[in-house]
Amino acid sequence: MNQELFNNQFKYSPFIPYDPTVNPLYTGYTTHPTIGGVQPFVYSDWREEELSWHDNCYIHAGLNPFPISSIKGPDALKFLDENLANGFRNFPIGKIKHAVMVNEDGLLMADGLLLRIGEEEYEASCLTPYIDYRAEIGDYDVKIEDKTGDTFLFQLGGPFSLEIVEAATNEDFHNLKFLEHRMSSINGMEVRVLRVGMAGSLAYEVHGVFRDSIPVYESILEAGKPYNITRLGRHAYWNAHTENGFPQAIIHFPYAVETDRGYWDYLVKLNNHALYFSASFQLRTGSMGPDPEARFVNPIELGWGAAVSFQHDFIGKQALLRIKDRPHRQMVTLVWEPEDILDVYRSEFEKDEPYAPMEGPEDFLSNGKFEYRADKVLIGDQCVGSSTGRIHSWFYREMLSLALVEPEYCALGTKVDVLWGDPGTRQKRIRARVSRFPYMDIGRNEVINVGAIPSGLRR
DSSP states (O other): OOGGGGGOSSOBOTTSOOOTTSEEEEOOOOSSTTSOSEEEEESSOHHHHHTHHHHSOEEEOTTOSOOEEEEESTTHHHHHHHHSSSOOSSOOTTBEEEEEEEOTTOOEEEEEEEEEEETTEEEEESOTTHHHHHHHHSOOOOEEEEOTTTEEEEEEESTTHHHHHHHHHTSOOTTOOTTBEEEEEETTEEEEEEOOOSSSBSEEEEEEEGGGHHHHHHHHHHHHGGGTOEEOOHHHHHHHHHHHTOOOBTTTBOOOGGGOHHHHHHHHHHOSSTTHHHHTTSSEESTTOSOGGGTOOOTTTTTOGGGOOOSSOOTTHHHHHHHHTSOOOEEEEEEEOHHHHHHHHHGGGSSSOOOOOOOSSSOBOTTSOBOEEEEEEEETTEEEEEEEEEEEETTTTEEEEEEEEOGGGOSTTOEEEEEESOTTSOOEEEEEEEEOSSSOOSSBTTTOOGGGSOOOOOO
């Protein structure tokens, strides 16, 4: 890991050209490498930025420095097979999987991308430090190297993303399929191009080494100028996952860190990851209350069943089999009633106690903590689910959230109430209706016909 990078007194991300003219957000984290420093909250206007994955293309660098691990060794595949819920019978070099790790009860402990780089070499994002812990307590001939800070990751998404990638690399990427990756170069700098994305639209990622991060970023910006490329701030990034219907840790759920005492002790011993996926959720707001167990999730109810293979033995298999074979909560999109939302804003101009504010997406607070909100979903007085990741979608002009609800209330059009406000404060029942999941329903990455997209090669 590039430790020198994280010893900077001024905690800005050196993977993004520092621009004092934009509105930065200091997150307050200085002990976890993936968070820490000044990163742009908004470049121009979050509404304009959010439209980019529908109308043109964004470039997002706000996840840097990103937690990346190299996994090598004779037992690498065996280790992954026994510790991840994914199947590996068909995982050739050049492919990508959405990697899922659960505990014995099937609760989600980590998820991210897993790339097969070579016969005995893989690269994982966002699985550290849990994957390191599983390797340490197991008996495997495998080496896991933390490369956080040694590499960069830039995300591009929108209908012009393919043309911009081709213009930047001067290479044809029309034949790169969804969940595939391959090597390329940008102005002589080696990069890896992945066809994946967070916003649901056609999207790509560009990975490379730290020293090339700024020149590659600037080269992509230059290649994207004819396509009106848009720099994406954290506010608009927050909105992408809810609109796309891809639940994400921090935004929609916490990992079940507290359920594994051995892992908890391992995190305490590490001290450099700062219990991030638990400590950052110390402020658990919303009508669901502060109980972490009410917020833990499993991949089946999140809609990630396709990533789970029961054709091999892995930690949590029996629990997930039981969940799969019984009625269980399901993920839906909720569309909130505008009149009730206006009551929340109106309360800020009244003399009585106002309702909890609805500023931005689920917000950062001044002390650097995430305001991770989970709200009760009600039918009458019965709690039938939990709503998280509320956003104002500017493209659809709707207030949206994702919700895990009991199966009998998942039908499209089902009317529910979201209970807005912490226990013990003034609360508001906001009418909502169950809608499609994912909500973004056009131009999706996994089905788009790239053959109809013009070439972006420089002539």
